[in-house]
Amino acid sequence: MAVQQQDTATFVETFVALKRNEPAWLADRRRLAIERFSLLGIPTTRDEDYKYTNLKTIAAGGWSPSTGSSVDVPATDYVGEEAARLVFVDGNLASSFGDSSLLGGLESRLGGVEGHLTRYADFESHALTALNTAFFTDCAVIEIPENTVVEKPIHIVWVSTGEAGTVSHPRTLILAGRNSQASVIESFVSTGDGACWTNAVTEIVAEENGRLDHYHVQQEGTNGIHTSVIQGLTERNSYISTISLSFGARLARNDVNVKLNGEGAECALDGLFVVNGNQHVDHHTTIDHASPNCNSHQLYKGVLDNEARGVFNGKIIVRQDAQKTDAIQHNKNLLLSPKAEIDTKPQLEIDANDVRCTHGATIGQLNAEALFYLQTRGIGKTQARHLLTYAFAADLLERVKVEPLRDHFEHVLMRALSEDPNAEETHA
Amino acid sequence: MLEVKDLHVRVEDQEILKGISLSVGKGEVHAIMGPNGSGKSTLANILAGRDGYEITHGSVTYNGEALLDKAPEERARDGIFLAFQYPVEIPGVSNMYFLRTALNAIRTHRGEEELDAVDFIGLVKEKMKNLHMDDAMLKRAVNEGFSGGEKKRNEIFQMAVLEPRLAILDETDSGLDIDALKVVAAGVNSLRDPERSMIVVTHYQRLLDYIVPDKVHVLAQGQIVKSGGKELALELEKKGYGWVENLGADSQLATA
Numbered sequence: 001m002a003v004q005q006q007d008t009a010t011f012v013e014t015f016v017a018l019k020r021n022e023p024a025w026l027a028d029r030r031r032l033a034i035e036r037f038s039l040l041g042i043p044t045t046r047d048e049d050y051k052y053t054n055l056k057t058i059a060a061g062g063w064s065p066s067t068g069s070s071v072d073v074p075a076t077d078y079v080g081e082e083a084a085r086l087v088f089v090d091g092n093l094a095s096s097f098g099d100s101s102l103l104g105g106l107e108s109r110l111g112g113v114e115g116h117l118t119r120y121a122d123f124e125s126h127a128l129t130a131l132n133t134a135f136f137t138d139c140a141v142i143e144i145p146e147n148t149v150v151e152k153p154i155h156i157v158w159v160s161t162g163e164a165g166t167v168s169h170p171r172t173l174i175l176a177g178r179n180s181q182a183s184v185i186e187s188f189v190s191t192g193d194g195a196c197w198t199n200a201v202t203e204i205v206a207e208e209n210g211r212l213d214h215y216h217v218q219q220e221g222t223n224g225i226h227t228s229v230i231q232g233l234t235e236r237n238s239y240i241s242t243i244s245l246s247f248g249a250r251l252a253r254n255d256v257n258v259k260l261n262g263e264g265a266e267c268a269l270d271g272l273f274v275v276n277g278n279q280h281v282d283h284h285t286t287i288d289h290a291s292p293n294c295n296s297h298q299l300y301k302g303v304l305d306n307e308a309r310g311v312f313n314g315k316i317i318v319r320q321d322a323q324k325t326d327a328i329q330h331n332k333n334l335l336l337s338p339k340a341e342i343d344t345k346p347q348l349e350i351d352a353n354d355v356r357c358t359h360g361a362t363i364g365q366l367n368a369e370a371l372f373y374l375q376t377r378g379i380g381k382t383q384a385r386h387l388l389t390y391a392f393a394a395d396l397l398e399r400v401k402v403e404p405l406r407d408h409f410e411h412v413l414m415r416a417l418s419e420d421p422n423a424e425e426t427h428a
Numbered sequence: 429m430l431e432v433k434d435l436h437v438r439v440e441d442q443e444i445l446k447g448i449s450l451s452v453g454k455g456e457v458h459a460i461m462g463p464n465g466s467g468k469s470t471l472a473n474i475l476a477g478r479d480g481y482e483i484t485h486g487s488v489t490y491n492g493e494a495l496l497d498k499a500p501e502e503r504a505r506d507g508i509f510l511a512f513q514y515p516v517e518i519p520g521v522s523n524m525y526f527l528r529t530a531l532n533a534i535r536t537h538r539g540e541e542e543l544d545a546v547d548f549i550g551l552v553k554e555k556m557k558n559l560h561m562d563d564a565m566l567k568r569a570v571n572e573g574f575s576g577g578e579k580k581r582n583e584i585f586q587m588a589v590l591e592p593r594l595a596i597l598d599e600t601d602s603g604l605d606i607d608a609l610k611v612v613a614a615g616v617n618s619l620r621d622p623e624r625s626m627i628v629v630t631h632y633q634r635l636l637d638y639i640v641p642d643k644v645h646v647l648a649q650g651q652i653v654k655s656g657g658k659e660l661a662l663e664l665e666k667k668g669y670g671w672v673e674n675l676g677a678d679s680q681l682a683t684a
Contacts, residue, residue: 367516367518368479369516370516370517370518372477372478372479372500372516373512373515373516373518374518374526374530375477375499375500375501375504376476376477376500376501376503376504376509376510376512377501377504377509377526377527377530377533377586377590378501378504378505378530378531378533378534378537378590379501379529379530379533380501380533381499381501383529383533384501387521387526387529388518388521390520391518391519391520391521392520394520395520
């Protein structure tokens with residue numbers, strides 16, 4: 001335990017040394033957050049929620065903010081025409097364009113967000129959220145005014161320079177006003193491939209009858225660590241969807257939490273992770289059905305090759321008042337190698353009596369009969385494997401409503417599969 | 429074209445084929461008949477390259493080359509086609525994408541140019557019509573939700589598109605009503621060609637009323653117990669499989 005305390009202390013010391021010029025309310029929130037963190041510490045595998053995901057590399061400390069010098073931003077023009085774009089390098093705003101009524105850096109909008117920023121993602125009990133809250137520099141704030149439909153997607157690009165030993169804390173706040181509709185894509189990419197760490201937090205609020213589609217697209221370098229928290233709150237008759245596409249990082253841990261807080265609210269949480277080598281990817285979802293007549297749907301699909309490791313933990317809480325809840329959760333996994341592994345667990349806490357909660361998890365290999373069938377038609381074994389793997393994953397991509405983004409990831413998926421180092425082509 | 433010599437095959441501890449010899453010439457249609465468990469499907473699967481069989485003795489040559497060491501896809505590219513007894517459903521892969529990928533793999537092997545989607549549609553339209561298949565079938569996932577008849581027609585459709593040199597039809601008639609059987613048989617007959625050989629594996633003589641073979645072999649207990657012309661099928665229909673099973677027992681005694 002002594003070691004743990006010392007590591008926590010280095011984070012606190014770094015915090016104390018920071019010189020910031022910001023409103024008192026935010027400074028107060030940050031102080032509260034670092035205080036909570038100093039008590040919580042980085043979770044260990046003794047913590048049930050981190051049983052399979054070891055954060056000891058993070059706990060070992062020595063993390064410094066990266067310099068965030070300007071870099072060539074990797075190509076991220078895959079979402080088609082954008083309503084707005086914000087680019088951050090190592091957590092600092094580097095460029096932006098688009099409708100200024102929708103977005104702004106932290107400075108310009110601080111007045112309006114006091115009641116929202118840091119109010120949804122729980123730093124009281126979640127150490128990484130506490131760290132992000134204490135340390136984030138610039139912040140992406142997206143406000144969709146009420147009765148506004150933003151047709152084109154809003155794109156936030158978080159670039160990591162990938163310098164070893166550095167950490168950045170991307171922070172996003174999305175406020176979808178009453179009767180509004182928009183899609184927001186957050187892309188996490190890196191220019192370098194060092195052992196760096198990205199620790200992101202996104203807060204999303206959909207006000208009454210608002211609709212917000214969110215995408216968390218993670219293609220960071222495969223030596224880095226990516227931790228993220230998405231915290232959604234839906235009010236009456238509103239809707240939030242979030243799709244996680246997780247291809248990069250050596251260790252990725254995504255917490256996706258939505259509170260359905262208002263009758264008739266709905267959320268859809270989906271994810272596709274495609275991992276290889278010794279990558280480790282962990283999705284923890286929590287849906288809190290706090291009101292009656294709310295629906296939630298979840299589909300997480302994993303493709304794991306080589307010695308890759310996956311974790312899925314889906315918690316559904318149905319409060320006593322949340323009658324007529326309809327919650328569906330599925331996790332389907334395809335293991336392409338005998339050494340790949342997945343731990344999957346549904347967790348239901350149901351206090352209401354008139355609800356429908358269904359869940360299911362599957363773990364399988366490629367169907368040998370289907371492989372043989374394809375081969376007897378002249379399709380090589382490797383290509384047959386790709387075809388079947390692609391077919392497994394592609395139906396998740398069909399849920400991506402932004403067409404250019406979907407097309408792009410169909411290609412990314414194809415490419416990820418054809419890099420399969422286990423592949424043996426029997427036909428020269 | 430195809431020479432099978434004294435083929436012995438085991439699955440786990442059981443000997444399934446006990447010395448099969450068969451010679452199929454160019455353009456010939458051979459029927460292999462036999463009761464359930466006689467080894468008919470095993471023979472078909474071995475020719476297509478399915479895993480899980482141990483070949484303990486014998487050889488198979490195809491166009492003068494040893495066949496048994498080749499991967500299934502190499503055999504397919506060299507012109508061998510197996511119409512499955514139970515066609516496999518492949519969710520998420522459209523029939524069109526599947527078949528175009530297959531055709532292009534074979535065309536590339538032959539040194540021909542790949543076909544794009546437009547050329548491909550042009551090629552398959554007519555062939556689908558001949559088999560009474562709906563255009564929508566191309567967009568559906570391979571065999572997913574197909575009726576038994578649709579699956580079998582899809583097999584023959586694939587054969588029509590891939591234009592094999594040696595087609596092996598494994599119980600293509602099983603489970604078909606008479607109308608579906610006629611459509612499938614007509615499809616097969618339209619593919620008869622002096623350059624194309626066929627092995628028709630069936631339990632029932634009925635199929636051979638529509639696909640008339642040049643030769644008929646009767647398989648029982650892992651051996652060919654009788655070979656003859658098309659009239660053998662009729663004789664078999666009349667006397668039943670009990671007749672040939674006794675022949676099999678006799679021949680085993682004779683060789684003992």
